[in-house]
Amino acid sequence: MIELEIKVPCPDLNGLERRLKELGAEHVEDLDQEDVYFSHPVRDFGVTDEALRLRRENDRSRITYKGPKMDSDTKMREEIELGVEDLSRMSSVLERVGFKPFLRVAKSRTVYSYQDVEICLDRVEGLGDYVELEYEGEDLVAGKEKIMLLKRQLELIGNERRSYLELIMEK
Secondary structure (H helix, E strand, O other): OEEEEEEEEOOOHHHHHHHHHHHOOEEEEEEEEEEEEEEOOOOOHHHHOOEEEEEEEOOEEEEEEEEEEOOOOOOOEEEEEEEOOOHHHHHHHHHHOOOEEEEEEEEEEEEEEEOOEEEEEEEEOOOEEEEEEEEOOOOHHHHHHHHHHHHHHOOOOOOOOOOHHHHHHHO
16 A cells, blocks of 8 residues: 655644634544564665554554655655454564664644545654654555645645654754
């Protein structure tokens, strides 16, 4: 699956949430997320622009691989994700085959949906507040147009292509 999203710093998430409700966006869920990123035993994911993470969100867990970014305007990239029954045991499996836990990212996330776009209001521990707009569909050209239009409607400024992992590492 190809993930298509943009991320923008957002100093006023409460005001943005009000604008989303006025637009008619639907509240989907509130999440507490904790991500543990892993380093590869022989490949530098920082150089290859890849990521492997284990995520706990509320009572769900999953493993995710993210490939290199594919364009300069968005964070479009391959994403392979699947559920994990036991996060601790999955971490042990990864460690046994040479992967090492590298960095932890924690955030609270409020999720909205509007016209095939998932809007995530993120409060990231140690970084601040951000909003992510992610297209959910097959037509990536139309998806990019929808994301950019919604970004303008919400009066969001900027485009942060670095992941939360990269931002924390730079801090």
